[in-house]
Amino acid sequence: MSLLFETIKCQNRQLHNLSYHDNRVRWSRENLFGMSHDFDFANTIKIPDWIGEGIYRCRVSYGEEIEKVEFFAYEFKHPKVLQLDEYPSFNYEFKYEDRGKFQNLLKIYPNADDVIITQNDLITDATYANIALFDGTKWFTPNTFLLLGTKREYLLDNQLLTEDEIKVSDLKKFKKIALINAMRDLDLAYDFEVDKNIISIKLNNGIA
Structure with missing residues (x-):
């Protein structure tokens, strides 16, 4: 193991x-x-x-x-392209050092900075982070997450984040996206556009 x-x-x-x-x-x-x-x-x-x-x-x-x-x-890196990929059988309940499945997924999309895994057309996680989405009033995170993230739990406990079901088709309702993990908080938030299965990050004015 x-x-x-x-x-x-x-x-x-x-x-x-x-x-x-x-x-x-x-x-x-x-x-x-x-x-x-x-x-x-x-x-x-x-x-x-x-x-x-x-x-x-x-x-x-x-x-x-x-x-x-x-x-x-540590140096913060800002993503430019996030790829959506439907992977119904993907499971990452425990935070294993063996990240081969993630690495193989990233190799499929060499032009993407990260891949957001979807399951049954629902948003789950990116390969290195949980997802947070801002609708102009509140921050939301998918209730179909893969890994119980520590920053995600902290933000939920402090009522800075609300858990909800988020479909791929719901993405256009949101104004900003953040990739949250132990090193990244909601202050690293980006304006974005969605075109089919690609999320394009706007770096010029998108950092909250």
């Missing part, structure tokens, strides 16, 4: 959203390994001395035990 992993945002030497990462690790280990004891990243991760101010990505690889903790510099 592949190891699992967590990506944790480290900003100015502070680890973000740890309780949500703890919960996902606890849930994953209980369901995969039958382990029921609590888990606490705050007492597990030591931030290296070379980490300074700014934003870094902390990656934790684990199975029944923590296998590796790594830190990397």
Whole structure:
């Protein structure tokens, strides 16, 4: 079995959203390994001395035990093209390090920056993020998600995001799209256009 992993945002030497990462690790280990004891990243991760101010990505690889903790510099990348792909059998309930299915999907669309997976014409997730869509008043996220994202859960708990069924045909009702994950929040939001199965991002004035 592949190891699992967590990506944790480290900003100015502070680890973000740890309780949500703890919960996902606890849930994953209980369901995969039958382990029921609590888990606490705050007492597990030591931030290296070379980490300074700014934003870094902390990656934790684990199975029944923590296998590796790594830190990397992080730079935000803005997508230009998102491809929609219907993949009814795709499943990503646990955050495995083996991302071969995602990588194969991205290879099919070399001109796309990411692929949004649809199932039965419903929006699920992109390969590296949950989806959020803004209608001009509220932010929504699909209730047909693939992975229980930590940032998604945080935004839902704080009533900054509303869960709903979102069809591919509903995309034209929305004004902005955001790809949310541990490193990306709703402030990285983009105006967009939809043409068949391609979402084109407007970078000039689309960043909220």
